[in-house]
Each structure stands twice: as structure tokens, then as C-alpha cells.
Amino acid sequence: MADVLIVGGGIVGLLSALELADRGREVVLVDAPSLHPPASWAGGGILSPLYHWRYPEPMNRLTLDGPRRYRALVRRLAGPALAAADLNESGLWVEAAGEEAERGLAWAQDHGQRCQVAPLSAHLPAGRAGEGLWFPDVGNIRNPRMLKGLRDGLAALGVTRVEARVTEVTPTARGGEVILDNGERLAAPTVLISAGAWSASLLAPLGVSLPLFPAKGEMLLYRLPPGQVRATILTEQGYLIPRSDGAVLAGSTLTQGDASTSPTAPARRRLETMAVNILPMLADCQPARHWAGVRPGAARDWPWLGPVPGTDGIFAAVGHHRNGLVSAPASAELLAQLMCGETPFVDPADYSLESSSPSS
Ligand SMILES: Cc1cc2nc3c(=O)[nH]c(=O)nc-3n(C[C@H](O)[C@H](O)[C@H](O)COP(=O)(O)OP(=O)(O)OC[C@H]3O[C@@H](n4cnc5c(N)ncnc54)[C@H](O)[C@@H]3O)c2cc1C
Structure with a gap:
């Protein structure tokens, strides 16, 4: 059994997988790019929100450091799929x-x-x-190449990638179970829903209703x-x-x-x-x-990142809207810290699925 199942292999899911693999977790990532092409491929890759000063502090905390974080990622993942010039x-x-x-x-x-x-x-x-x-x-980052570089890097770290659509995520006594469209079931103590624009239908049966x-x-x-x-x-x-x-x-x-x-x-x-x-x-x-x-x-200018209320081990990372490329490295770090019981680098309350207003 994997330690963590990640649903969705866009930039948020891939970088979360990297953070968790770096912490020694066994990760299985389930992705359906041929059915649902990731926004992370289609986006522009500007490493700043548009008119940055119009955003609230919870978004700034995820985005200000984006250029530095991508510099480190490109240095680390450079190879056949990703070159220094792609940043x-x-x-x-x-x-x-x-x-x-x-x-x-x-x-x-x-x-x-x-x-x-x-x-x-x-x-x-x-x-x-x-x-x-x-x-x-x-x-700006050439995002399609960043995704390829990440997939190669994760494969080298032993992260398993399953190409299938998840039809349902259900809580279990120890984490969660995901049901695939081929009928297969996978279970893990920790499950992350990071399925981009398709996340709401996986969250609704868990009682989560966000303005997505x-x-x-x-x-x-x-x-x-x-x-x-x-x-x-x-x-x-x-x-x-x-x-x-x-x-x-x-x-x-x-x-x-x-x-x-x-x-x-x-x-x-x-x-x-x-x-x-x-x-x-x-x-x-x-x-x-x-x-x-x-x-x-x-309907708000920063994402929801954290545990799904009422579950033990199911997490969500949703609502990155126009800024998911620049903010994903910080989002992934926060998620991994929460999953692994570490001290988070920002106040997680601002991103909680239980609240919609920032503390400052
Ligand atoms: C035109 C455009 C321009 C943009 N420009 C920028 C920019 O300049 N800078 C910036 O920071 N952001 C930009 N963005 C926004 C950014 O691309 C997104 O916020 C970000 O990519 C979201 O990442 P994600 O991982 O949450 O979702 P996605 O990248 O959409 O990934 C979701 C993944 O989940 C998979 N999936 C969905 N449902 C299921 C399921 N049921 N089972 C299994 N897998 C599933 C999909 O196949 C997909 O691979 C832009 C977006 C667009 C469209």
C-alpha cells in the first residue's frame, strides 16, 4: 500500500508528489490527462499574479517566492525534458x-x-x-517542459503514475480509498485531491462545497x-x-x-x-x-489547501485559478508539511477548507 495517493497530475499534484517523495513517502499519482488536459500545460507560466498588488496576503505568501522556487526546481530537474533556458x-x-x-x-x-x-x-x-x-x-517558466521534467524526476524517485480517471474518493477508517474508472480500488492513509477544475465533483460526496x-x-x-x-x-x-x-x-x-x-x-x-x-x-x-x-x-483570490473536514487523511488543494503555476511550489510545501506533521511555513488557517476569509 502506498503512503500517499494523489488524484491529479497537474503542477499542484506533481510538486506535492515531489515534496512527499523527498520526505521518504511512497507516492502513487493517478492522472487522467487525455480526458482532462491539465491547465498546467495550457497556461502561460508567468511567475507572478497579474497586477500582483491587487491580491490579498494569503496569495502573496504563496507567490512572492515563486521565481526563486522555480530557479531551484529547474536546477534540480534539468535533463532531456527541461533545460535552464526554459526558465x-x-x-x-x-x-x-x-x-x-x-x-x-x-x-x-x-x-x-x-x-x-x-x-x-x-x-x-x-x-x-x-x-x-x-x-x-x-x-516565466515554459510550463509544458516543467511538467515533463517533473514527471521524469518523479519516476527517478520511484513515484508510480497510474493513468486512469478517479470516479470517487471515499473515507476509510485509516485514510481514504479511490475508485478508478476501470473498477480498480486503491487505498492509502493519506489521499490528496488535486484534480484542478475537476475537483468539485470529487469533493461534493465528501460534503465539501466551495465556490469553485x-x-x-x-x-x-x-x-x-x-x-x-x-x-x-x-x-x-x-x-x-x-x-x-x-x-x-x-x-x-x-x-x-x-x-x-x-x-x-x-x-x-x-x-x-x-x-x-x-x-x-x-x-x-x-x-x-x-x-x-x-x-x-x-470565487476568491487564493486557494484552499488542507484536510477535508470530517475525514482522517483526505486532503485537498483546489482553486488555484489564474495563479496555479506561480503558487504551486509553495502550495505543495504547505501540503506536505501538513500531511507529515511538520510546522507549516505559513499559517494554514488562511487556506483551511473550513474558512473562506484570510486572517490578514
Ligand atoms: C490560458 C491560461 C493561462 C494561464 N497562465 C498562468 C500564468 O501565467 N501563471 C500562473 O501561475 N498560472 C497560470 N494559469 C493557471 C494555472 O495554469 C492553473 O492555476 C494551474 O495549472 C492549476 O494546476 P492544478 O494542478 O490545480 O490543475 P491542472 O493543471 O488542471 O491539473 C489537474 C489534473 O488532474 C487530472 N484530473 C482531473 N480529474 C481527474 C480525475 N477524476 N481522476 C484523475 N485525474 C484527474 C487532470 O487530468 C489534470 O492532469 C493559466 C491557466 C490558463 C488556462
Whole structure:
């Protein structure tokens, strides 16, 4: 019998598996990517919430350290699937003027983040004019490669991966049991539900009702010569994310309540208009790819992480919404600390499934 069963192999499940394997736990991870493609593959990989200063402290506590945590992960997991260049450390420029810029600067000072006023032309010479804030320490991670690197790293640590859909999680006297769609049953003293946008249906039979919803997002990819987009560029209308090989992602749309993963023509037109507005030369380029993913949406700006009330050993990590890539390393550390009886690095009450309001 495994020590821990993890339901869902997106970034949250994979990093939780890594934290637990590092603590000597035997982990089995059950994932259904062909039925439910992970948001962690579809996302942009910006290592900051959009307009970071608009978020409450419980989210800041999971995200501020994101760039440093990914630097360590890339160093550790680098191999055939993941290279150092997959962490793009070219910084983040955020469009903001007047009072908004003042708020951003004050927030950065309060939270120890390097930040300065800079025009868009300093980071996107061929772009339109714009005023904003420059965060030199915020990069982006090429998330599909990060997932592959993690899967390889976990296999090397002996973590078992089962490709199947979990239809039910039930409490047992010593932990929980998961039922797979092929009828097989697996049991463990600890079970983690980290099934992204599909978590609510597994939690409902356990009596957990949280304000969760699917939130479809679409993205485009352009191929440009490297160096055209010198930093991640964020505006109120959308963003451009440069990868190290010249690929540039343009995102993203957000349709609350939509769990479909097929890209649509209207979203493509919206994203093209947004991208051309930031970088006019894109009017002469055709996007090379267009895709959609389903965010694990939530009606609050930080996730729920912790034990499922009324069970002994079933945990959940849900509602990472727009920020699951940047926050997952910290979420996974907190979960592993709670599961292993260690002192948590943040107050777990803020993330408890029993409460919905932060302590500060
Ligand atoms: C367009 C877009 C752009 C984004 N950009 C960013 C960004 O720039 N920065 C950022 O931090 N975040 C971003 N995000 C958000 C981020 O991708 C998500 O918050 C994060 O990936 C959620 O991770 P997760 O592990 O909770 O869920 P997922 O990645 O969705 O993983 C859930 C996994 O559970 C599996 N699963 C589901 N149900 C079952 C079941 N019943 N049985 C077994 N397995 C199951 C699925 O197959 C999947 O593999 C973006 C998202 C989108 C869609």
C-alpha cells in the first residue's frame, strides 16, 4: 500500500508528489490527462499574479517566492525534458500609470520586490507607447517542459503514475480509498485531491462545497526571431510572454463556467487584436498555434489547501485559478508539511477548507 495517493497530475499534484517523495513517502499519482488536459500545460507560466498588488496576503505568501522556487526546481530537474533556458528570467513589465503605479510601487517596497518606473519602449522597442512598472526579478517558466521534467524526476524517485480517471474518493477508517474508472480500488492513509477544475465533483460526496468553477482560457503562440520581445509584457487587455527561443505567447481569455478545451474563432480574433495593439509588427504574422485550457477557478483570490473536514487523511488543494503555476511550489510545501506533521511555513488557517476569509 502506498503512503500517499494523489488524484491529479497537474503542477499542484506533481510538486506535492515531489515534496512527499523527498520526505521518504511512497507516492502513487493517478492522472487522467487525455480526458482532462491539465491547465498546467495550457497556461502561460508567468511567475507572478497579474497586477500582483491587487491580491490579498494569503496569495502573496504563496507567490512572492515563486521565481526563486522555480530557479531551484529547474536546477534540480534539468535533463532531456527541461533545460535552464526554459526558465526565462527576462523580467516583467506591467502597464500602470498615476495612482495605479503608486500602488504598485508601494506594494513592491512593502513586499521586498525590486521595482521601478519604466516606459514600455525600454523593454519592447518595437511596441506601442506606454507607462508602467518594471519587475526585473519576475520571469516565466515554459510550463509544458516543467511538467515533463517533473514527471521524469518523479519516476527517478520511484513515484508510480497510474493513468486512469478517479470516479470517487471515499473515507476509510485509516485514510481514504479511490475508485478508478476501470473498477480498480486503491487505498492509502493519506489521499490528496488535486484534480484542478475537476475537483468539485470529487469533493461534493465528501460534503465539501466551495465556490469553485471552471474558467476556460485561450492562448496564441507566435514565432519571432529571439529578442523581439525582451520581457513579459502585461497590460489590462492581455499579455505577451517571450520564451528563450523566440516563441511569444499571447494571452489570455477567461470564460467563467466553461469547461471545454476547444479553441474558438472569436477568442483568436480578440487575442490577435490585443497582441497587435501591444506589438504592431504582429499584424504581419500568423499565430503558429492556438489552444485552450480550463483553469481551476474560484470565487476568491487564493486557494484552499488542507484536510477535508470530517475525514482522517483526505486532503485537498483546489482553486488555484489564474495563479496555479506561480503558487504551486509553495502550495505543495504547505501540503506536505501538513500531511507529515511538520510546522507549516505559513499559517494554514488562511487556506483551511473550513474558512473562506484570510486572517490578514
Ligand atoms: C490560458 C491560461 C493561462 C494561464 N497562465 C498562468 C500564468 O501565467 N501563471 C500562473 O501561475 N498560472 C497560470 N494559469 C493557471 C494555472 O495554469 C492553473 O492555476 C494551474 O495549472 C492549476 O494546476 P492544478 O494542478 O490545480 O490543475 P491542472 O493543471 O488542471 O491539473 C489537474 C489534473 O488532474 C487530472 N484530473 C482531473 N480529474 C481527474 C480525475 N477524476 N481522476 C484523475 N485525474 C484527474 C487532470 O487530468 C489534470 O492532469 C493559466 C491557466 C490558463 C488556462
